[in-house]
Each structure stands twice: as C-alpha cells, then as structure tokens.
Amino acid sequence: MQHSTKPQIVVIGGGFAGMACVRALRYADAEIKLVDRRNFHVFQPLLYQVATGGLSPANIAAPLRSIFKKQKNVQVLMAGVDGFDMAKRSVVLDDKSELPFDYLVLATGSTHHYFGRDADWEPLAPGLKTIEDATEIRSRLLTAFETAEETYDPGATSREIGRPV
Ligand SMILES: Cc1cc2nc3c(=O)[nH]c(=O)nc-3n(C[C@H](O)[C@H](O)[C@H](O)COP(=O)(O)OP(=O)(O)OC[C@H]3O[C@@H](n4cnc5c(N)ncnc54)[C@H](O)[C@@H]3O)c2cc1C
Numbered sequence: 001m002q003h004s005t006k007p008q009i010v011v012i013g014g015g016f017a018g019m020a021c022v023r024a025l026r027y028a029d030a031e032i033k034l035v036d037r038r039n040f041h042v043f044q045p046l047l048y049q050v051a052t053g054g055l056s057p058a059n060i061a062a063p064l065r066s067i068f069k070k071q072k073n074v075q076v077l078m079a080g081v082d083g084f085d086m087a088k089r090s091v092v093l094d095d096k097s098e099l100p101f102d103y104l105v106l107a108t109g110s111t112h113h114y115f116g117r118d119a120d121w122e123p124l125a126p127g128l129k130t131i132e133d134a135t136e137i138r139s140r141l142l143t144a145f146e147t148a149e150e151t152y153d154p155g156a157t158s159r160e161i162g163r164p165v
Contacts, residue, residue, distance in 0.1 A: 006031045008101055010091055012081050013107035014041050014064045021105050026071050033099060035091065039064055042131060050134035052141065056130045081108075120153040 007030040007138050011018050014036035022034050040061045049055040064076045078095035088097040112127040114120075147156075 002046070003032055008100055008104045009033070009105065010101040011102045011105040011107060012036070012091065013109060014038070014042070014076070015107060015109050017109070018107035018157060019064075019067065020106070021107060022071070022074050024066065026073070028073060030073060030103075032074040033077055033101075034064060034074055034095075035077045035079055035081060035099065036064060037078065037094075039076065039078040041067060044129065047128050047131075047134045050131065051128060051137040053138055057135065061131060 001135070009025065009028070009030050009032045009098055011021050013037045014016055015036055018036070019041060022032055025032055037038060040063050042083060043060045043062075046055060046060040048090075050057055050060060053092055068074045068076060077099075081091055081097075082094050083092040084090070084104075085092060085098065088098070088100070089104075090100045092103065114122055115127075123149075128137065
C-alpha cells in the first residue's frame with residue numbers, strides 16, 4: 001500500500017458525535033479513518049422501544065459503511081481501541097496493531113454507573129446503551145409476563161415459581 005501524504009484523521013466512535021464529525025469533514029483533503037468496535041451505528045433514543053418489544057434491533061441500527069458510502073475520504077474500520085501512543089501519534093487497537101494519526105477525534109460516548117452501588121443495583125437495573133442491553137431487558141420483561149401467565153398468586157415473583165427473571 002502506498003503511503004499517503006494527506007493528513008491522517010482518526011475518529012474513534014461511530015455514534016452521533018463521531019458521525020457528525022466525519023460528515024463535517026466531507027470536503028477535507030484528508031484521509032479519515034472512522035474506528036468503532038461495531039460496524040454499525042445505533043440510534044440510542046429508540047433503545048427503549050427495542051427493550052420493550054416495539055421494535056427489533058435491525059430497526060435502530062445502520063451499517064456505518066452504508067451511511068458513508070458516498071463519502072470518498074473516509075474508511076470505516078471495525079476495531080476496539082485499547083490505548084494511545086502519543087509519542088508516536090498512534091492509536092493502539094485491540095489486536096495490538098497501531099493506527100497513525102495527524103489529528104485524533106475521540107467520540108466514544110459515555111456509560112451508565114451506579115454511584116458505587118454496582119453490586120446492589122446492577123443485577124436489578126441493567127444499563128441501556130447497547131443493542132445487547134436492550135435485548136437483555138426485553139428478555140427479562142417477556143419472561144416476567146410468561147411467568148405471570150402461569151401463576152394465580154398476585155404476590156409471586158418469578159424466582160418463587162422457579163423461573164429466571
Ligand atoms: C436509551 C436512551 C435514550 C435517549 N434518548 C434521547 C433523546 O430522546 N434525545 C436526545 O437528544 N438524546 C437521547 N439520548 C442520548 C443520546 O442518544 C446520546 O447523547 C448520544 O447517542 C451520544 O452520542 P455519542 O456519539 O457521544 O456516543 P455513542 O452514541 O455512545 O457512541 C460512542 C461510540 O463509540 C464506540 N466506542 C466506545 N468505546 C470504544 C472503543 N474503546 N473502541 C472502539 N469504539 C468505541 C461505541 O461502540 C459507540 O458506537 C438517549 C440515550 C439513551 C441511551
């Protein structure tokens with residue numbers, strides 16, 4: 001592969017922020033690499049609908065390569081980012097390979113937390129930031145309805161009648 005003389009821009013994260021950044025750079029005379037551990041964008045505001053069975057995961061996810069297929073200066077890479085070598089100006093990926101950059105944009109989003117009560121609250125209230133979180137919650141909800149179908153005791157919990165919640 002020939003080494004390019006164009007500025008190398010690495011954008012980490014294909015959420016709203018990373019996508020907006022890449023889109024804003026559409027006329028830049030540069031080579032952009034959009035790196036995300038998933039090769040699809042998740043429309044997070046609709047995760048609730050997936051978690052409650054109103055939509056399927058495919059309805060709220062879109063492949064990043066399709067989104068940017070007309071933008072010639074961007075390449076989408078599916079990889080997790082493990083760290084950075086700032087002296088070498090490179091991103092360290094989860095396979096330990098390195099991605100050099102002239103400009104780096106971090107748009108990796110945020111996650112939920114439990115104010116130090118992880119052990120108490122996490123099992124009862126999972127996060128809702130990913131498709132996996134949403135399908136886990138959907139599974140718990142639907143299983144709870146199935147459990148309710150099988151009991152006449154209004155006070156029974158799924159655990160009491162031997163079903164996983
Ligand atoms: C359930 C829910 C409902 C919401 N409803 C609304 C709403 O109604 N209105 C509104 O304005 N906002 C809403 N929000 C908030 C909004 O969706 C978020 O603020 C927005 O999605 C954040 O975008 P982001 O690009 O900063 O991060 P994200 O969308 O989280 O994107 C971060 C990306 O970085 C990637 N990434 C993270 N770490 C790494 C790594 N180490 N290596 C590689 N890739 C990595 C992730 O895979 C992800 O694709 C909602 C959020 C949730 C969770």
